Amino acid sequence: MTLLDVPFADVRGDTLRWTLAPTPCTPLASRTVDxxxxxxxxxxxxxxxxxxxxxxxxxxxxxxxxxCGIAEAAPLPE
Incomplete structure (x- = not known):
């Protein structure tokens, strides 16, 4: 378990977007499993x-x- 010290951000589900295209994002934390x-x-x-x-x-x-904030992405699928 990793605790992240980040400010609160109020995010609504309908503002999230979904894409399968490679999208560069800066992660707060990452884990790779072989x-x-x-x-x-x-x-x-x-x-x-x-x-x-x-x-x-x-x-x-x-x-x-x-x-959030991926302009070319679609709304979340139903």
Whole structure:
């Protein structure tokens, strides 16, 4: 467990956006887990949101971001 010292930000769910496009974000904290066979998963906490990157041998397979302020992203799926 990691405690993060960050200021409170009031975020409404309807302001969050979702994208599978690579989106550069500065994380508050990240953790990478090696699943073997060259497969890794990185989970990054972006305040009230997150980013997940799945790689195989350092090649991106999946890049998902849910965050506020991503203009080209879609609203969260139902």
């Amino acid at each position: 699943l073997g066979s060259g497969l890794t998963v990185t989970l990054s906490v972006l305040g009230a949101s997150h980013q997940v990157l799945v790689r195989r041998h350092d090649r991106p397979l999946l890049h998902e971001t849910i965050a």
